[in-house]
Amino acid sequence: MAKSKGGQRARRQARQAKRARAEQQLANVAAAQGSAEGSKKTAVRKQPKAQAPKAQTSDKPGAGKRLGNYLREVKTELRRVVWPSPRELRNYSIAVICLLIVFGIAVWLVDSGVVAVLIGYSGLRG
Numbered sequence: 001m002a003k004s005k006g007g008q009r010a011r012r013q014a015r016q017a018k019r020a021r022a023e024q025q026l027a028n029v030a031a032a033q034g035s036a037e038g039s040k041k042t043a044v045r046k047q048p049k050a051q052a053p054k055a056q057t058s059d060k061p062g063a064g065k066r067l068g069n070y071l072r073e074v075k076t077e078l079r080r081v082v083w084p085s086p087r088e089l090r091n092y093s094i095a096v097i098c099l100l101i102v103f104g105i106a107v108w109l110v111d112s113g114v115v116a117v118l119i120g121y122s123g124l125r126g
Contacts, residue, residue, distance in 0.1 A: 061069070084092065119125050 060066075
């Protein structure tokens with residue numbers, strides 16, 4: 001891990017040194033041209049001209065096109081669905097109904113127990 005960070009640091013330092021040499025060469029060339037012309041100009045990098053902001057164009061399709069795409073994707077996904085056979089559907093339905101009955105009874109028992117404890121503690125019904 002430290003080896004890779006050291007390598008990154010070395011590459012970064014090499015890039016900085018390369019930029020410094022390029023800037024020095026640019027300054028030397030500009031100074032040579034300036035002394036040849038008899039003027040004292042300093043090396044200045046050309047700055048790119050500021051471009052006018054572009055008008056924002058929306059690549060977003062219209063509402064009708066988006067709705068059409070959505071419905072097409074829904075149709076594609078429904079083709080991929082593995083539908084249960086009638087026998088599987090019946091078995092799943094029976095399992096769900098049985099679990100509803102079991103959990104209903106469990107909730108009724110817990111509720112009855114909590115009510116009995118509260119009545120015994122507070123003595124409101126009596």
